Amino acid sequence: MLSKKTKYAINALVYLAKGKRGEAIQISRIAESEHISRKFLEAILLALKNAGVLSSKKGMAGGYYLLMEPSEINIADVMRLFEGPIALLPCVSHKYYEKCEECKDETTCGIRNVFAEIRNETVNQLKKATIQNILDRENILEVAMKSK
């Protein structure tokens, strides 16, 4: 399961993507709308900023705004930022590789082989899931529900 940090990050990104591009939005507005602790969200937005996803404007009328296009922000990257590796085993992670303590031979390990495949498919899937993709689905679903 996703940690609350990751979930809140996605909520905030979707919220920002729904607003006007370039317009700075204050932490407290997002926190209120999405029911997130303001101080907790503060740390999350800061991390997204340091990762280059968001940018911010300080001072009065300041706030956060998207730096990347919603179509370029994907769940895989957001998850890596807040949860660490997507791979289920350290020995199949690209960015956080670590040898399994007592693996006799990595090249012939069936477990590793299976989990390597799982990792690859999962990453592909999570990369396809962008913020833009989420917005598009929301629109489709809303239209579909109205015509019911």
Added chain:
Amino acid sequence: MLSKKTKYAINALVYLAKGKRGEAIQISRIAESEHISRKFLEAILLALKNAGVLSSKKGMAGGYYLLMEPSEINIADVMRLFEGPIALLPCVSHKYYEKCEECKDETTCGIRNVFAEIRNETVNQLKKATIQNILDRENILEVAMKSK
């Protein structure tokens, strides 16, 4: 990432599947071979027994043995047993469903829609990954390495 519990469970299952069917193998033998704390492994095997994957024989010359076929034991079920839901959000879990605290409308939530798809594909993938599948891969890999 998988917890050590889940990882150890898979290691133990592969170990048991490599041995003779029906033969009871002691916890300490598995623990030694796979470098797992004996007491910790005890709890893991007990859980697998209660889940109907393993069975055991008490007393002298006792131990654990597979109750299910290696081709019927899949990673999805093992993960559910030790990690809980496979879904990344509670609102898209089948077996552990929970409403998201502040979701205005579940039927039009784009986030939910995306993560529902991710869940389905992930479950399919993890169900295909059986213990038998791991053994098969190991054999293939070993043959391939020898001919190098």
Added chain:
DNA sequence: ATAAACTCCTATTAATTCGATAGGATTTAT
């Protein structure tokens, strides 16, 4: 200039989960 309204940053805390350990009860082959 100054005060208000923001972000930025570090530290702390409370609660939960994870990995491991301890010890005795129960069962069974010899």
Added chain:
DNA sequence: ATAAATCCTATCGAATTAATAGGAGTTTAT
């Protein structure tokens, strides 16, 4: 009987997660 195994419950320390606190720094309206 006894030795060797599983069964079961309880506990503990460490790590992680979620949240809070407080103030330093920055910008802007007035």
